[in-house]
Amino acid sequence: MCLGLPMTIVETDGVSALCSFAGEERRVSVMLLDKPPVGAKVLVYLDDAVRLLDDEEARLIAEALRGLQAAMNGNSCDEFFADLIGREPELPDHLR
Structure with a gap:
C-alpha cells in the first residue's frame, strides 16, 4: 500500500523540492505541479508531489496518519477521527 504524505516545501528549484x-x-519531484512556492503544502506519493493541498486538507491527512500510527501501536485512535465518532462514514459524491 502506498500512502500519500502531506509535506511542506522548504526549498525548490522548480524541478525538485526539499519537503518536510x-x-x-526528503527531496521530491515537483514536475507534475505548476511551480509550487516555498511554504506550499503538497501531497507526495513515492517522492513525487502530485497536487497542492490547502492547510485544512493537509491537517486532516496528517491527523489520519497519526491515527493510523496510534492504531498500529495498539493505542486509541478516536481523538484523530473525532469527525467520524457517532456516525457512519460517507462516500464522496463521485463514488455514490
Missing part, C-alpha cells in the same frame, strides 16, 4: 513532514525531510 513530521520531522522528516
Whole structure:
C-alpha cells in the first residue's frame, strides 16, 4: 500500500523540492505541479508531489496518519477521527 504524505516545501528549484513532514525531510519531484512556492503544502506519493493541498486538507491527512500510527501501536485512535465518532462514514459524491 502506498500512502500519500502531506509535506511542506522548504526549498525548490522548480524541478525538485526539499519537503518536510513530521520531522522528516526528503527531496521530491515537483514536475507534475505548476511551480509550487516555498511554504506550499503538497501531497507526495513515492517522492513525487502530485497536487497542492490547502492547510485544512493537509491537517486532516496528517491527523489520519497519526491515527493510523496510534492504531498500529495498539493505542486509541478516536481523538484523530473525532469527525467520524457517532456516525457512519460517507462516500464522496463521485463514488455514490
